[in-house]
Amino acid sequence: MTLSVCNLKRLSLGPLDIEVASGDIVALTGPSGTGKSLLLRAIADLDPNEGEFSLGGVERATMSAPAWRQQVMYVPAHSGWWADKVEPHFEGATRGQVIDTLHRLGLESTALGWDVAHLSTGERQRLSFARAVVLGPKILMLDEPTSGLDADNGAKMESIITQYALDGLGVLFVTHDAAQAARLGTRLIQLQDGQLTEVSS
Amino acid sequence: MTAVYIQLSYFDLIIVSSFLLLAGGLSIGLKLGLEKSLGIAALRTVVQLVLIGLVLKILFQTVSLGWTALAAFVMMALAGREAMARQTLKLRGGWSLGIATTSLILAGSIVTTLALTTAIRPEPWYDPRFAIPLLGMVLGNTLNGVAVGMDRLGATLKREKDAVEARLALGHLRVDAVRPYVREAMRAGLMHIINAMSAAGLISLPGMMTGQILAGVDPTEAVKYQILIMFLIAGSTSLGALMAVLAMSKRLGDDRDRLRLDRFSELR
Numbered sequence A: 001m002t003l004s005v006c007n008l009k010r011l012s013l014g015p016l017d018i019e020v021a022s023g024d025i026v027a028l029t030g031p032s033g034t035g036k037s038l039l040l041r042a043i044a045d046l047d048p049n050e051g052e053f054s055l056g057g058v059e060r061a062t063m064s065a066p067a068w069r070q071q072v073m074y075v076p077a078h079s080g081w082w083a084d085k086v087e088p089h090f091e092g093a094t095r096g097q098v099i100d101t102l103h104r105l106g107l108e109s110t111a112l113g114w115d116v117a118h119l120s121t122g123e124r125q126r127l128s129f130a131r132a133v134v135l136g137p138k139i140l141m142l143d144e145p146t147s148g149l150d151a152d153n154g155a156k157m158e159s160i161i162t163q164y165a166l167d168g169l170g171v172l173f174v175t176h177d178a179a180q181a182a183r184l185g186t187r188l189i190q191l192q193d194g195q196l197t198e199v200s201s
Numbered sequence B: 001m002t003a004v005y006i007q008l009s010y011f012d013l014i015i016v017s018s019f020l021l022l023a024g025g026l027s028i029g030l031k032l033g034l035e036k037s038l039g040i041a042a043l044r045t046v047v048q049l050v051l052i053g054l055v056l057k058i059l060f061q062t063v064s065l066g067w068t069a070l071a072a073f074v075m076m077a078l079a080g081r082e083a084m085a086r087q088t089l090k091l092r093g094g095w096s097l098g099i100a101t102t103s104l105i106l107a108g109s110i111v112t113t114l115a116l117t118t119a120i121r122p123e124p125w126y127d128p129r130f131a132i133p134l135l136g137m138v139l140g141n142t143l144n145g146v147a148v149g150m151d152r153l154g155a156t157l158k159r160e161k162d163a164v165e166a167r168l169a170l171g172h173l174r175v176d177a178v179r180p181y182v183r184e185a186m187r188a189g190l191m192h193i194i195n196a197m198s199a200a201g202l203i204s205l206p207g208m209m210t211g212q213i214l215a216g217v218d219p220t221e222a223v224k225y226q227i228l229i230m231f232l233i234a235g236s237t238s239l240g241a242l243m244a245v246l247a248m249s250k251r252l253g254d255d256r257d258r259l260r261l262d263r264f265s266e267l268r
Helices: A036-043 A065-071 A095-104 A109-113 A121-133 A151-166 A178-184 B010-029 B035-062 B065-085 B092-120 B128-159 B161-169 B174-199 B207-214 B219-251
Strands: A002-010 A013-021 A025-029 A050-055 A072-075 A139-143 A170-174 A187-192 A195-200
Touching (some): A002 A170, A013 A036, A013 A170, A025 A036, A025 A178, A036 A072, A036 A139, A036 A170, A065 B161, A072 A121, A072 B161, A095 A121, A121 A139, A121 A151, B035 B065, B035 B128, B065 B128, B092 B219, B128 B161, B128 B219
Parallel strands (some): A025 A170, A025 A187
Antiparallel strands (some): A002 A013, A002 A050, A187 A195
């Protein structure tokens, strides 16, 4: 299943094209302030934008925005939480799926009872990743998935992302870290002056 | 009902104004710097009330549907402006003013008209002696509910932007994502009227009832009117705040289930 974006335009971005296929891990780099996050938000249709978007040949315009976002899912750098405990944030998935996902990410099911206010940065990163993947998106767009993590937790997160990609998830992630882009990405693209360049394939 | 209505002379008002002068003197003596605003506010009270007294006198003598409707419309427009005056976040393109004014006009006129035609039934139903004071009471309180509700919704959605967008990104519907904040804004908007109804008679004697009692009306009769007014105010405040908060929440979203905080004008 391939995410295909053509002629995306949003403020100073584009027009630009981008493709992400199942199993891809596309690293998006570029100077800060060039709109890498804006690009992900535009693909997720969280901001007004223009362009032709499709997933597996189905146009974004033919489906509701929530239906699109369930398949082309955006995980922001700063995760938002709307309840006091962790569990309500997994709304829409069965308890079995949630627990399997947590185990896969090295978390115990007791994490569901934790207070959001007491989560560490690493726990927040992993749980916000977990609540996204548990819903079974086809494409996952991660904004700085290891920001605020120490080297150890960062490496854990990278190996989790790789595992999910091996299972067929398409990943597009933003990073400011060139070494991480090279290490984790199967493709590298760079955003500069509103335009994308494919660095290597 | 044998109580006497004691007519106030202008001299009586001058006597009580000595308390105001005392407050002004204290402000100067203690260098509080409040004497100017106190003086201006007192002057505004006198001028505004004297003017409205004259207007009401003329209005009450003529008993015309057209003039009453005009007065009502001016009151509702002013209330809309007032509701916007202290909003911290305003929608671009006059939407905040439009939403506040429309909610006030709808809630205020529906509730007041219904009360006039069913419960109070003056002859004719639009008799300004009933319609204008009633509308004034209803609007004054509805204005509060609308202003507080809209202000709270804007502030909360701005503060909880990450939480709302986290839900949107996971594919939740916008109405689900903003519902807790709509509810919170409604609660804030209705708080003062719920408090007023709970405290009525125990902690505070409502102003209208106090006025009627001072004017010689039997307390049990004054109470009936006060209850009527309280219910009208509660109904209109709920209706107005609900319309305003829902309309504002709709304006802060769009048909692609986005949160559109960009529709706020630039923050001051």
